[in-house]
Amino acid sequence: MCTLKAFQKKIGVNWQLYLLFLPTLAYFLIFQYGPLYGIQIAFKDFSAVRGITGSPWIGFEHFERFFGSYQFWTLLYNTIELSLYGLLVGFPVPIILALLLNQLGHERFKRFVQTVSYAPHFISTVVLVGMMFVFLSPNSGLLNQIIVAFGGDPVFFMARPEWFKTLFVFSTVWQSAGWGAIIYLAALASIDPGLHEAARIDGASKLQRIRHIDLPGIMPTIIILFILEIGKLMTVGFEKAYLMQNSLNIDSSEIIQTYVYKTGLLGAQFSFSTAVGLFDAVINFMILILFNRLSRRISETSLW
Incomplete structure (x- = not known):
């Protein structure tokens, strides 16, 4: 009771801050937690006429159908391979960029x-995808013109399954590396400049000071962001994979998110697509819990 009174008193003192927080709270309740009610259709034979509550319960039938389908392992492999490829290539780039920018002495060039x-x-x-189609066009694309100039044959990169993941990952790195470096630059700005001054006096090189x-x-920041990334x-x-996808690269570009869109919205199999999406979310949640616990044991840095 005393705790409740103290909480009410705190709200009374800081009511303006809680009032500013209300729109954010309402957003998450309405758009993030509210839709969770519909997850139950993954275990039902959903009918729009009967509604969620009136649709019959069928248990794990949709999950069994997905796990037993011929596409399951292909979808799982493509999704995990593309995600790991992006994580291994894309995660270190903002860190390296931030470290290099932090060492620049010329402020105008740095900006x-x-x-x-x-x-x-x-x-x-x-x-972005439109730019990729233009630059990689086999007829007029800049890259293919360079290849032809050196005596090679033009390559239709956007239609080659073996090129899909590389194009997807490196275009994402180009688009997001600079923005992702902002948080690392902020973490670097909090480091005591006196440490660098002392290291310079002791004769440490730039590489040694970075190391x-x-x-x-910035290691705690790196660990937290890595946990968040591995949790996804x-x-x-979905949007980029779907836009880059075509009938020629479908073997490499079909991932769980595009499959859910096609079966759920285009195929009107709402219960089945919800089951596939729920499977995806549960795996992400389990990975997040696992790596957060490992991080807490190894480095004592974690999300909670």
Whole structure:
């Protein structure tokens, strides 16, 4: 009772802050937690006429259908491979970029590089994929013109299954590396400059200062962001994969998210697509819990 009174008193003192928080709370309740009610259709034979409560319960039938389908292992392999490829290539790049920018002494050049590296973040996914089709066109694309100039044959990169994942990952790195470096630059700014001054006096090189001062200083930030990224292992960007997908690269580009869209919205199999999406979310949640616990044991840095 005393705790409740103390809480009410705290709200009374800081009511303006709680009032500002209300729109955010309402957003998450309405758009994030409210739709969780519909997850139950993954265990039902959903009919729009009968509604969620009136549809018959069928248990794990949709999950069994998905696990037994001929596409299951292909979807799982493509999703995990694309996600791990993106994590291994894309995660270190913002860290390296932030460390390099932090070492630049010329402020005007530093701001110019930051602006150039941030700019691609504001390009929409649709425009980005359109740019890729233009630059990689086998007829007029800049890259193919260079290949032909050196005596090679033009390559239709966007239609080759073996090129899909590489194009997807490296275009994402180009678009997001500069923006992702912002948080690491903020963490680097919090490091005591006196440590660098002392290291310079002792004769430490830039590489040594990065290794022994900068990296340990931002390591908690790196760990937290890595846990968040690994928690999205099964969630690959649907929009970009779908836009890059065509009948020629479908073997490499079909992932769980595009499959859910096709079966759920295009095929009107709402219960089945919900079951597939729930499977995806549960795996992500389990991976997040696992890596958060491992991080807490190894480095004493974790989300909770």
